[in-house]
Amino acid sequence: MLSLTRLGVHCRTIGWSVLFAVCSAWASATLAATDAAAAAPMPSAMDERVRACTSCHGAQGQGRDNDYFPRIAGKPADYLFNQLISFRDGGRTYPPMGYLIAFLPDDYLRKISQYFADLQPPYPNADTGEVSPAVLADGERLVTHGDAARKLPACAACHGARLTGTQPGIPGLLGLHASYIAGQMGTWRSGTRHANAPDCMHSIAVKLTDKDITAVSSWLARQPRPSDPRPAPVSSATLPLACGSQPQ
Numbered sequence: 001m002l003s004l005t006r007l008g009v010h011c012r013t014i015g016w017s018v019l020f021a022v023c024s025a026w027a028s029a030t031l032a033a034t035d036a037a038a039a040a041p042m043p044s045a046m047d048e049r050v051r052a053c054t055s056c057h058g059a060q061g062q063g064r065d066n067d068y069f070p071r072i073a074g075k076p077a078d079y080l081f082n083q084l085i086s087f088r089d090g091g092r093t094y095p096p097m098g099y100l101i102a103f104l105p106d107d108y109l110r111k112i113s114q115y116f117a118d119l120q121p122p123y124p125n126a127d128t129g130e131v132s133p134a135v136l137a138d139g140e141r142l143v144t145h146g147d148a149a150r151k152l153p154a155c156a157a158c159h160g161a162r163l164t165g166t167q168p169g170i171p172g173l174l175g176l177h178a179s180y181i182a183g184q185m186g187t188w189r190s191g192t193r194h195a196n197a198p199d200c201m202h203s204i205a206v207k208l209t210d211k212d213i214t215a216v217s218s219w220l221a222r223q224p225r226p227s228d229p230r231p232a233p234v235s236s237a238t239l240p241l242a243c244g245s246q247p248q
Helices: 004-014 016-039 045-049 051-057 077-089 095-101 106-117 133-144 155-159 178-190 200-205 210-221
Strands: none
Touching (some): 045 106, 077 106, 178 210
């Protein structure tokens, strides 16, 4: 970058009458950019520490437009902590995640969890791929009412009426792609993803057919952004089934 002194010499050499305005504007813009950079807030210590997370999950944990890096921002801190522990200790298997946190202590993982729980960036756009109305109707029925004949509780009974999750450890289901939701339901069903016993999600997933999973994931992925994205507060209501990761 030219210094202001060298810039002046350069301008005089070419001709002030022609380039004075251009050179002055360039100098002013350079000084303004320098001042703006100096005034910009420095990243916090946690901003720097979670760069390995945000490089995949987005600058604010908002997620990426693919099946592998979901939204983690705004989810309950206890839920995020449970997932980090699972990746570290083998409850969930994804080698890059396991490698990143293999030697991180619980206290540090709790700080990371709280950092992302406190963020609420905008939700991504809803899925728009073509899905039949009948499939979406089946998905809405299972999410909002469940299936009593198969002893399947409604998703909303645990994940909240607004489907934004429930404190302290149940995640929201909005802002995720259908393919990601379906993939996770498949891993719950097969047992390649598991949680503390009793593993309620495995108990539910094994009762779901492929058609059910397609319907539920398609309907959820097409829901509009919630007006209030925060997880519901801790409730005194009893969950429809015991979950080892969510204290009763």
